[in-house]
Amino acid sequence: MSAKARDLLGSILIFIFVAVLWSERNYMTPFGGIFPDVVMGCLFLLVAITFILSFTPYRTIKDGDGASAEKGKKHWREMIVVAVILLAWATLLRYLGFALTGVVGFGSITWYLSERRTSLRCILSAVIIALAMTYLLVFVFEYLLKVPLPPGRIFG
Known part of the structure; x- marks a missing residue:
């Protein structure tokens, strides 16, 4: 599997994971969701960066040798x-x-x-x-x- 394919696959899987977490939010208190929302937002942002970098020469995962x-x-x-x-x-x-x-x-x-x-x-x-x-x-x-x-x- 190429580095681009690994970056794309990993990004898509984490996007799905964040979407599932986001859809299952159920907070008991008004401020109970602040920390999970910030963590999910940061994770989404970092994965978006990885996804964008997978289309550039600056991939997160590099192709290796034997x-x-x-x-x-x-x-x-x-x-x-x-x-x-x-x-x-x-x-x-x-x-x-x-x-x-x-x-x-x-x-x-x-x-x-x-x-x-x-x-x-x-x-x-x-x-x-x-x-x-x-x-x-x-x-x-x-x-x-x-x-x-x-x-x-x-x-x-």
Whole structure:
């Protein structure tokens, strides 16, 4: 598949996704839709730019050579592993809560996407990043926005 076809296909699929999200809007409060509407508007704008660029020489995705195709197979495997981690994260979120699944989820994705998975320094940095990201999200949602995150059945 050419770079132009990939850009066009990706743009059209995201346009459809945004249209479905937009058509299913149902806000409970007058201001409840401000953030989702802004996100959908920004997504639409960025995809429109990608769509327009697909007709120019400045495509978002460039045509590659044979060496990059072999590297692309590795990227597919990485995407599948990360998708499995995210699926497990979403499945266990209700039972274990955000704090525990956040640390394990962020940590495992950070560790897996690292270049040096076997080094102790990589493992420690993944744990530190996971703790920092989870704390940041808990702080922002629980204390600043006053939005409760799932405590889980173990800790709830």
